[in-house]
Amino acid sequence: MLVRDRMSKGVVTIPSSTTILEAEKIMKEKGIRRLPVVDHDRLAGIVTYNDLLEAEPSKATTLSRFELTYLFSKMTVAEIMEKKVITIKPDTPIEEAALIMKRNKVGGLPVVEETRVMGIITESDVFEVLVETLGVELGGTRITIELPEKPGELHQVTGIVSKYMINILSLATFYIDEKPDLRYVVIRIATRNYEPIIKELEAVGITVKHVWVTPVDEGA
Numbered sequence: 001m002l003v004r005d006r007m008s009k010g011v012v013t014i015p016s017s018t019t020i021l022e023a024e025k026i027m028k029e030k031g032i033r034r035l036p037v038v039d040h041d042r043l044a045g046i047v048t049y050n051d052l053l054e055a056e057p058s059k060a061t062t063l064s065r066f067e068l069t070y071l072f073s074k075m076t077v078a079e080i081m082e083k084k085v086i087t088i089k090p091d092t093p094i095e096e097a098a099l100i101m102k103r104n105k106v107g108g109l110p111v112v113e114e115t116r117v118m119g120i121i122t123e124s125d126v127f128e129v130l131v132e133t134l135g136v137e138l139g140g141t142r143i144t145i146e147l148p149e150k151p152g153e154l155h156q157v158t159g160i161v162s163k164y165m166i167n168i169l170s171l172a173t174f175y176i177d178e179k180p181d182l183r184y185v186v187i188r189i190a191t192r193n194y195e196p197i198i199k200e201l202e203a204v205g206i207t208v209k210h211v212w213v214t215p216v217d218e219g220a
Contacts, residue, residue, distance in 0.1 A: 003089070008122070012035060016039050020077060090118050140214060146209050
């Protein structure tokens with residue numbers, strides 16, 4: 001899955017001449033928390049809702065409400081926007097987008113092709129992909145298995161499941177730093193009758209760490 005498959009394509013942009021009051025109004029009306037700033041068809045920066053909050057004067061200010069309103073009606077996003085914007089290309093894998101957001105501690109990335117802003121990908125988009133990839137909404141039974149990090153181990157697991165003619169809804173692996181020689185496999189299968197599979201896995205020496213059966217009202 002690529003960024004272009006999950007990015008918001010109808011991205012709202014503003015010019016750097018937009019006032020802070022106007023930017024705040026747009027965010028509230030559109031229900032968004034970040035606005036790419038585009039001048040002459042090029043990305044010039046990005047402004048977030050937090051940027052707007054930080055631009056507000058302290059509550060201890062002696063300025064009157066009229067003076068504050070006047071100040072924000074003149075102050076533009078050019079004065080507060082982040083100019084060094086981290087961007088991503090539309091053909092980047094979605095997991096790379098998640099990694100970039102994590103490493104740079106940002107909640108969204110403008111999607112840029114050449115110089116044109118094509119869309120925006122956010123942490124909410126990535127979260128939805130995670131839920132879908134792990135098959136959470138499909139129900140069934142989630143089994144966590146501990147496997148040695150060597151060829152053929154995962155094939156043995158899927159072979160046992162296939163013997164019961166049960167569909168594998170999702171499969172993911174993860175690692176723990178303290179146990180580099182082990183791989184943890186999370187497999188979701190389309191059944192609640194999981195006991196025979198668990199018994200056969202354990203019979204061949206496979207360690208089952210956790211089993212979770214999706215409640216009836218949460219999945220199929």
